Every structure is written in C-alpha cells, then in structure tokens.
Amino acid sequence: MSAQTRLIARIKESALTVADSLGRMPVMMEVCGTHTVSLSRTGLRDLLSDYIDLRSGPGCPVCVTDYADIDHMIAFAEQEGVAVATFGDMIRVPGSRCSLEVARAKGASVKMVYSPLQAVEYAEANPGMQVVFLGIGFETTAPTVAMSLFEAQKRKLSNFSVYSVHKLVPPVLKGLLSSEDISVDGFLLPGHVSTVLGRAELDFVASEYGIPGVIAGFEVDDLVVAIDQLAMLIKKRTSRVVNAYQRVVREEGNPRAKAAVERCFTPADASWRGLGVIPKSGLALREEFAALDAARRFTLNVPRSRPPRGCRCAHVLRGHIRPTSCPLFAKQCTPSSPVGPCMVSSEGACAAYYNYDYAGHV
Amino acid sequence: MCLGIPGKVIEIAEGGTTATVELFGARVKVALDLVEGVEPGDYVLIHAGYALQKLNLEHARENLGVWEEYLCLHKQG
Numbered sequence: 510m511s512a513q514t515r516l517i518a519r520i521k522e523s524a525l526t527v528a529d530s531l532g533r534m535p536v537m538m539e540v541c542g543t544h545t546v547s548l549s550r551t552g553l554r555d556l557l558s559d560y561i562d563l564r565s566g567p568g569c570p571v572c573v574t575d576y577a578d579i580d581h582m583i584a585f586a587e588q589e590g591v592a593v594a595t596f597g598d599m600i601r602v603p604g605s606r607c608s609l610e611v612a613r614a615k616g617a618s619v620k621m622v623y624s625p626l627q628a629v630e631y632a633e634a635n636p637g638m639q640v641v642f643l644g645i646g647f648e649t650t651a652p653t654v655a656m657s658l659f660e661a662q663k664r665k666l667s668n669f670s671v672y673s674v675h676k677l678v679p680p681v682l683k684g685l686l687s688s689e690d691i692s693v694d695g696f697l698l699p700g701h702v703s704t705v706l707g708r709a710e711l712d713f714v715a716s717e718y719g720i721p722g723v724i725a726g727f728e729v730d731d732l733v734v735a736i737d738q739l740a741m742l743i744k745k746r747t748s749r750v751v752n753a754y755q756r757v758v759r760e761e762g763n764p765r766a767k768a769a770v771e772r773c774f775t776p777a778d779a780s781w782r783g784l785g786v787i788p789k790s791g792l793a794l795r796e797e798f799a800a801l802d803a804a805r806r807f808t809l810n811v812p813r814s815r816p817p818r819g820c821r822c823a824h825v826l827r828g829h830i831r832p833t834s835c836p837l838f839a840k841q842c843t844p845s846s847p848v849g850p851c852m853v854s855s856e857g858a859c860a861a862y863y864n865y866d867y868a869g870h871v
Numbered sequence: 872m873c874l875g876i877p878g879k880v881i882e883i884a885e886g887g888t889t890a891t892v893e894l895f896g897a898r899v900k901v902a903l904d905l906v907e908g909v910e911p912g913d914y915v916l917i918h919a920g921y922a923l924q925k926l927n928l929e930h931a932r933e934n935l936g937v938w939e940e941y942l943c944l945h946k947q948g
Contacts (some may be wrong), residue, residue, distance in 0.1 A: 542872055570872045596919070598872050624920025626902060646919075649873040652905055653919040701873040704916060704924050756930035757875075757916050763924055766905045856872055 513730070516737050517556070523740035524560035527694070535743050536562045536692055537736065538685075538828050540678065541699030542569035542856025543727055549865035551729040553736070561736070564828040565858035566685065567784060568699065570646045570676055571598045572850040572857045573826060575780040576814035578674045579604030584809045585641045585672065586617035591807075592635070594620045594628035595643040596650075602853045605814035625657035632661070632669035641803045644673040644792075649701040651675045651792055652766035655773040658794075658801055670803035673792055676779060678702045679710065680790035685827070686718040693828065695739045696722040700731075700754040705770075707762025708752045715748040726754040773798055782816075782850065783823030822849035825858050832859040839867060875916045877926055880909055892917065 527535040539545055545565045548554040554563045567573050583604055586593040593609065600610045600621060613619040618638075622628050625642055632640035644654045654671060661669040678699060685691050698711055703724045714722040721742035725735030735753040742749060752758050770792070779791025794802040816823075820842070821835040832838055832851065842848040844860050851857035878892035878901070892901045892915065899917075903909055906922045915922035 543874055596872070624902075626920050646872055649875070649918055649923070652923070653921045656902065656904055656921065699873060701875045701916070701918065701923070704875065756927045757924050759924075763905060765907065766923065769905065854872075 513733060516733050520557065520733070520737050520740050521560045523737075523744045524557070526744050527740070528560075531694075534560065534562045535694045535740070536564055536828075537695050537697055537739055538564045538566045538693045539697040539699075539725075540566040540568040540682065541697075541702065542572070542854065543701070544568065544697055544699065544725065544732070545858050546856055546861045546865075547727050547729070547732060549861040551732065552865075553729065553732055555866055557736070561740070563736075564693070564831070565825070565861075566693075566828045567681055567781065567826045569851070569854050569856045569858070570650070571602055571854040572822065573676060573681075573781045573783065574599070574602065574645060574674055574850070575782050576605045576816055577780065577811070579608075580606065580811045580814045581804075581809060582643055582672065583607065583609055583612045583617070584811050585803065585807060586612050586619050588639075588807065588809075590637070591639045591641060592618035592620050592631075593641050593643060594622050594631055596623065596645065597621045598854055598856070599643055599645055601847070602850050603817075603847070605816070608853075625654050626660060629657050629660045629664065629666065629669055632666050633664055636668060639668050639670070639806075641807075642669070642671050644671045644675050647676055647678050647699070647702050648705045648770070649699075651774065652705060652763070652769045655769040658773050658798055659769070661801060662798075670801050670806050671794065672803040673774065673794055674779070675774070675792040676781065677776065677790050677792065678706070679713065680776075680787050681781065681784065682711075682714060683718075684784060684787045684790070686714070686720065688827075690829070691827075693720065694743045695720060697732075697735055697739060698722045698724045698750065700724060700726045700758060703752070703754065703758045703762065705763050705766045708750060708758060708760050710762065712750045715750045719748045721748050722750040724750070724752045724754050724758050726757070781826075783826035817848050820849040822851045822859070825849075825851050832862040833867065835859070839863060873918070875918045875923060877914050878917050880911050880913045880915060882911060883909070890915075890922070892922070
C-alpha cells in the first residue's frame with residue numbers, strides 16, 4: 510500500500526471516529542479559491558465525500574466582490590478617456606447591469622494585465638489616458654498593488670489610480686466564527702494568504718474561537734497531509750493552528766510585504782457579497798496616496814444595484830449550502846452562461862463543482 | 872486568484888530589483904522588491920509578477936517524497 514493510500518485510510522478512520530461522537534460527518538471549510546479548485550480537480554472532495562464534508566467558504570476575492578463595486582468598475586471603464594486595467598479574473602463577473610467583458614464589447618476600455626506593474630507601464634505609455642487599476646484580492650495580492658502605487662509615485666504619473674476593493678481574510682473568518690449558524694469543525698487555511706500574514710496572525714482561529722486550523726499548500730500531497738492533520742486535531746479535540754506548508758509559510762509571514770501594505774492602505778469597512786458589511790475587512794488608500802485613489806479622483810453616478818433573482822451565491826459563500834443545492838446550478842447557471850459570481854470565476858465554488866465534481870454525475 | 876507559482880532564479884539584474892526566473896521551462900522577469908536575500912539558484916514563489924517568498928528547500932524535499940518517515944513521526948508524536 511502506498512504511503513498516500515495509507516494516509517487516506519487514516520483520514521477516513523479519524524473522520525469515522527469523529528462522526529461517532531458528533532452524530533454527523535466532520536465539516537472542514539476551505540477559505541481559498543485555489544484550494545476549492547484543487548480539492549475538486551484532484552478528486553479529493555469526491556474521494557472523501559462519505560467521510561468528510563469539505564465545504565467551500567468565502568475564498569474567492571472575485572466572488573465576494575459586491576455588485577455595487579463591480580457596477581463602479583464598469584462605470585470607470587465607460588468614461589471617456591479612461592481605461593480600466595485588471596487581472597483577468599474580474600472581467601467576466603457580472604455586476605447588476607453587465608460585466609466588464611460586455612462593457613468592453615460595447616466600446617468601454619478594459620485592459621487585462623497579469624501584474625499591477627504592467628498597469629503602471631501601460632499608464633506611462635499612454636499619457637493621454639487615465640488608467641484605473643482594479644485592486645482586487647486578499648492579503649496575497651495587496652502588497653503587489655501597494656508596489657504599483659510606489660512605482661506610479663516614483664514615475665510621477667498623474668494618469669494612474671487604483672480602485673481598491675481588497676478584502677482581508679482574518680476579519681471574514683472572525684465574522685464566520687462569530688455567526689450562530691455556522692457549524693465548522695476545522696479550517697483548511699489559505700497557504701498564500703498565510704505566506705504574507707504568517708501563521709501567528711491566524712492563530713486566533715484556535716486561541717480565540719477554539720477551532721483547529723491547518724495552513725495548507727496546493728498540491729495533492731499538501732492537501733492530503735493537511736486534511737490528515739486537521740482530522741487528527743478534530744479527533745483529539747485539540748484547537749491549534751498548524752502550518753503544514755512550511756516550505757513557503759513562516760511564523761511571521763513576509764514582513765516586507767506587510768510593511769508595503771501598511772504604508773499604502775488602512776483597514777476599512779467593506780461590503781462582501783453574501784456576507785454584508787464586515788468592519789475593517791477591506792483596504793482603503795491612506796491620505797498620503799489620496800491622489801492615486803480612483804474613488805476620489807472620479808465622481809460617478811452609479812445606480813443602486815440589485816443581485817440576480819434566484820441566485821444563491823450568498824449561501825454558497827457562507828458554506829450554508831453546496832453549489833449543487835442551488836436551484837439554478839447546471840440549469841440556468843453554467844460556466845458558459847453564468848448567473849452568479851461563484852459560477853463565473855474559475856476559482857468560484859460553483860464553477861469548480863460544475864467542472865470537476867458534477868461532470869461525473871451527468 | 873491567490874495563485875502562486877514556484878520558479879527558479881536564474882539571474883539577478885543589476886541593482887537587484889528584478890530577476891530572470893524559470894517557470895515550467897519559460898523564462899520571465901520577476902520583481903524582487905518584496906523579498907530579501909534572494910540569490911541565483913534559489914526557488915521563489917511568484918504572484919502577480921512579484922516574488923513573494925523564498926522557498927525553504929529543506930521543507931520542500933521533506934514534502935516531496937518521505938511519506939513513510941512522515942507517518943512514523945506522526946505515530947510517535
């Protein structure tokens with residue numbers, strides 16, 4: 510028997526022991542879109558489906574972006590002389606009227622970049638155009654956007670700005686852990702958010718809320734080891750936050766990256782799709798960078814937005830239901846014709862379930 | 872969205888702020904502003920055009936294959 514098979518057997522054993530005492534399967538929640546995809550793509554979610562309820566939480570920054578924010582992004586792109594530069598993840602996500610992709614087809618200026626630095630270079634090469642970079646993403650991405658602000662300052666660009674809708678993981682975890690309707694026995698914690706934050710900043714999951722967590726990498730071996738460790742912690746009723754991704758994650762994270770974010774941004778209340786406003790869960794540009802803040806540079810009149818009817822992304826994002834329980838799933842809502850953000854984003858839970866888990870059951 | 876890809880540092884540009892990194896056989900330019908003490912031959916985790924962390928190869932090797940050892944350690948612990 511291979512070592513991996515033995516580990517899987519041991520995971521099942523731990524899960525059964527836990528199920529005996531709880532009267533239900535243990536629930537593990539991942540809060541990282543890349544984990545969501547990895548668990549589906551590797552087949553681990555399916556393999557363990559009779560033993561562990563592996564549930565997806567709010568781990569995809571694109572999926573948790575509020576409709577109103579997306580409507581604003583589109584409004585920027587529709588302005589004369591303004592180009593929106595963005596990571597590709599955001600392009601197809603619908604706001605209440607349309608997506609950036611549709612707006613682009615109608616003539617709005619939307620430029621896809623893979624690094625914020627490219628957006629700065631684009632602004633420098635097009636001095637006659639205002640370039641608004643969409644600051645989306647968790648702690649992993651925010652330092653790279655901070656660097657683009659420094660770079661724009663250094664190059665004295667007056668045509669570059671950032672629209673920050675960054676989200677922070679610890680506040681949303683605290684929100685989830687404080688809500689009464691959550692039943693999660695352990696968290697698979699995001700490896701690359703932890704690369705910046707460090708294990709110590711996620712310790713509160715165990716020390717304040719008594720729930721164990723394991724920081725996990727993204728390869729199948731990483732995930733198997735992490736699930737095994739988490740199952741062990743749950744079984745032994747030990748609340749600790751363990752780092753199972755030590756080749757990348759350090760106890761204190763990346764101090765340089767944290768300092769860059771601290772210099773540019775200040776925590777601000779943010780609206781999460783499905784979760785509402787969570788205090789200090791976003792990042793706003795500091796006063797020193799007000800000149801580079803797209804929200805202050807442009808005055809836009811954006812109509813009030815409404816979520817699409819019947820879409821249950823809000824419940825999926827809170828881990829209340831699996832994507833397959835949404836009445837629109839694989840009917841009106843598919844990756845080629847998505848209704849909600851969780852089906853649009855390649856890292857959305859609905860898209861991952863549709864592409865990997867659901868395919869076998871058609 | 873938080874996708875990070877490990878790559879091997881081939882060459883560091885003069886001034887030390889960018890590096891040429893090999894990713895799946897392709898060579899790309901990566902900014903080094905967010906990491907310290909990176910040298911050619913190191914592996915770094917890359918996200919959105921920036922190196923975000925230097926990989927600890929000792930831990931990487933541990934993860935790469937020694938399942939048996941891991942299991943034994945775990946049983947003893």
